[in-house]
Amino acid sequence: MATATVVLGAGLGLRDPWPADEPRFALVASQMVDSGNWLFPRRGGELYADKPPLFMWIQAALLQLTGNLRIAFLLPSVLSGIACVWMTYDLGRRLWSKQAGIYAGWALLLAVQFTLQMKRAQIDPLLLAWVTLAHYGLIRHIVRGPDWRMWTVAWFAAGLGVITKGVGVIALFMLVPALALTFSRKMSASWIGDRRAWLGPLALLVAIGIWLIPMLIAVWIHPTQENLEYARNILFRQTIQRYGNSWHHFQAPWYFLVVIATSWLPTIALLPWAGPSLYKGLCRFDERLWLPVGSLALIVLFFSVPAGKRDMYILPGLPMLCLALAASLPDIVGRVGVRRLATAFVSLLGTATATLGIWMLASNPRFEVKLLTERGSSEDSHSIAILVLLASLPLLVGAALSLSGSAWKGLLTGMSGFWVVYGFAGPSVLNEASSSRGLMEQVSTRIGPSAQLGLVGWREQQLLMSQSATAEFGFNRPARQQLATALSWQQERQDVRWLLIEGSVLENCGDRRPDPSLQFGVANRRTWWLIPAGALSTCETSIR
Structure with missing residues (x-):
């Protein structure tokens, strides 16, 4: 747990929100604090109906508590990751042994996708925490119970998952294998044969009602077109319609199998050794295996049906994989083949990372220059190479430990050290350009402290990082x-108003584009133009 806290917390407070999703949620949270309106989230002047508000509520509460956005926006992910590691450990301890629980916790922390996702301020880490808490409560009740308090906690956590991201009900997929074992008389029905079972669905509705009831009452009292559209969008378009008719992130049906085989390394690589024992346990109808394996399978199946897929969708199944492997891990970690696997993994990763860093430092490859150019970074082209080389050092130390006979110490040292270096050193190289802080500071310096700035074709990070009255x-x-309204706004106060316009917006000007000298900079793979009053007079005519 100490290692998990250091690994997941490394770099907390050192960077600003980075795209794609982090600036959006941080902007909504900061506007909640500024406006005092927490019930209807806003992105700029528009209602934001893509996600329920619980994650943004937590960010906003932490922002009020700490007064520091750099801490508040990322802290929910860090705490969620630590909680998930502990719950995975504790379930392994309760189901199998303390040693199995420790191995299960390490298996989760070492999985690449888990640690990478917990170092991002997206909704999915918090969703993972709620789903894992629900699984934790269900397993303690069904397998080690009855425990009606944990049963109620599990359903309440699933409800919090729903008002975090609508798919929080996936936590209840665990009931399917539980019911199957019960009806086939492979497991006692004591976990369901009691009137107190109704406490679960009631807790689910109470949790959802924390947000849903006040929102619906507010819409009923103030049935404006904006409020009605918000309710329709978040209750139907972003849930049922999005699942049945996805409009982006299209992937093949087998996409998640590729994600599991790659992003869940090195944990998933243990499956060939743990598989036989896992198979025998399933054949014996061991509920300690059926519940986590069944949940994992149903989560992957559920998200494989729609055409739109993102790699983090199946992340809630990863703790269940680690828990299912926990029974076998104490017996297989000492095997020669498994130790060689751990040594090979950290050695190959360290060698590849070091080789990449040396190549980048020596030859200044085109992809490095392109990356810095697209992001508008002011860093020297060798800065990323140095970052990669720094990150390779703990991996090489881990490889040396593994090759000397301490395979697992080497793997733990290498992977943990890699994430700590990434957390502390990454912001110094990537933050200025990735967050648009550098661009917006340059804009503020250029237009002066008394000027006003209008944003056209903007992304959330521009508004969030703006240093001027915006x-x-x-x-x-x-x-x-947007452009037509912005030009009218600028004409009202030509002496103090400037426009920051994303390059593709100016295509609306046709052949009346502004002077190329007004192109101001590049950030987040977009070109930005800083336009003073009068510079788009010909474009204004064509727009109208």
Whole structure:
């Protein structure tokens, strides 16, 4: 747990929110604090209906508590990761042994996707924590119970998952294998044969009602077109319609099998050794295996059906994989083949990372230059190479330990050290460009402290990082309408108003584009133009 706290917390407070999702949620949370309106989240001037508000509520509460956005936006992910490691350990301890629990916790912490995702301020880490808490409560009740308090906690956690991200009900998929074992008389029915079982669904509704009931009451009292559209969007379009008719992130049906085989390394690589024991346990209808394995299978199946898929969707199944492997890990970690696997993994990863860093430092490869250029980074082209080389050092130390006979110490040292270096050194190289802080500081210096800035075609990080008095003209509005409104706004105070415009928006000007000298910079793979009053007079005519 100490290692998990250091690994997951490394770099907390050292960087600003980075795209794609972090600036959006941080902006919504900061606007909640500024406006005092927490019930209807806003992105700029528009209601934000893509996700329920619980994650943003937590960020906003932490922002009020700490007064530091750099801490508040990332802390929910860090705490969620630590909680998931502990719950996985504790379940392994309760189901098998303390040693198995420790191995299960390490298996989760070492999995690449888990640690990478916990170092991002997206919704999925918090969702993972709620789903894992629900699984924790269900297993303690069904397998080690009855424990009606944990049963109720599990359903309440599933409800919190729903108001974090609508798919929180996936936590209840665990009931399917539990019911199957019960009805086939392979498991006692004591976990369900009691009137107190109704406490679970009631707790689910109470948790969902924390947000849903006040929101619906507010819409009923103030049935404006904006409020009604918000309710329709978040209750139907972002749930049922999005699942049945995805409109982005299209992937093949077998996409998640590739994610598991790659992103869940090195944990998933233990499956060939743990598989026979796992198979025998399933054949014996051991509920300690059926519940986590069944949940994992149903989660993967559920997200494989729609065409739209993202790698983090199946992350809630990873703790269940670690728990299912926990029974076998104490017996297999000492095997020669498994130790060789651990040695090979950390050695290959360390060698590849060091080789990449040396190549980048020596030859200044095109992809490195392209990456820095697209992000508008002011760092020297060798800065990323140095970062990669620094990250390779703990991996090489781990490889040396593994090759000297301490395979597992080497793997733990290498992987933990890699994430700590990434957490502390990464922001110094990547933050200025990734967060748009550098761009917005340059804009503020250029236009002066008394000027006003209008954003057109903006992304959340521009508004969040703006250092000037800032206006925006809609996020989802068509670019042509944004530009027309912005030009009218600028004409009202030509002496102090500037426009920061994303390059593709100026395509609406046709052959009346502004002077190329007004192109201001590049950030987040987009070109930005800083336009003073009058510079788009010809474009204004064509827009109208």
